[in-house]
Amino acid sequence: MTDNTLAKRARLSVSDWISASMRLLVTEGPTALKISRLTDALGVTKGSFYWHFTDIAALKTALAEHCEAQQRSAADHVRELGAIPADERLGAMVDYFSEPHRWTAEAAVRSWSHTDKSLRTAIADLDRHLYEAIHQTMLDLGFTGDDARTRASMLLYAGIGYLHASDEFGTPDADTLHRFVTLATTR
Incomplete structure (x- = not known):
């Protein structure tokens, strides 16, 4: 299942965001961990990101x-x-x-x-x-x-x-x- 398919299937969970972040970390390194990169990868808006995290630092903390x-x-x-x-x-x-x-x-x-x-x-x-x-x-x-x-x-x-x-x-x-x-x- 692709990230975009996942996003269209249902509301994303924290786990989905962590999985997408881990894929970016593995493929592109820690500098790729940006809200815009994640929302593009998942095919969702920034509002979806902010539903779960206050900012990118909160997502990085969860990923860490x-x-x-x-x-x-x-x-x-x-x-x-x-x-x-x-x-x-x-x-x-x-x-x-x-x-x-x-x-x-x-x-x-x-x-x-x-x-x-x-x-x-x-x-x-x-x-x-x-x-x-x-x-x-x-x-x-x-x-x-x-x-x-x-x-x-x-x-x-x-x-x-x-x-x-x-x-x-x-x-x-x-x-x-x-x-x-x-x-x-x-x-």
Whole structure:
């Protein structure tokens, strides 16, 4: 369903505006988050926007809260992965985080976080949970001390690097990421 079809179907909800904002954030970046861009994308008037939000700052706050909730959900998922066997755990993390929609959304949110403190905090929390989960997995795989910490850091930093470099070098496919994990866990 297109944004215009959605707008004609029924009165837009806050969720519809958040979804349209997220699409703009992912495709064009945070500077595209403007009332006129959103109303054009949804095929509605500015009055429709003001029915739900007092101004663009209110919409950005709602979108940031949505993104923060997504980051918390990802951190919860990472914690849940601790229940699966260590030799499968890192692969499950790769599969979860390399899903194309999640990958592009994560890259966009991380880019936006450079100008939004609450998003920076949510991302830092997720990164801390990821590091802890990867480190614990390394310990569970039999790596110890500095070796476990170094491998966990390497995987976390590589993942963040892949996110930031994907615009220039392309998004790595899941197979490439799995091979990287294999290299990082080989003795």
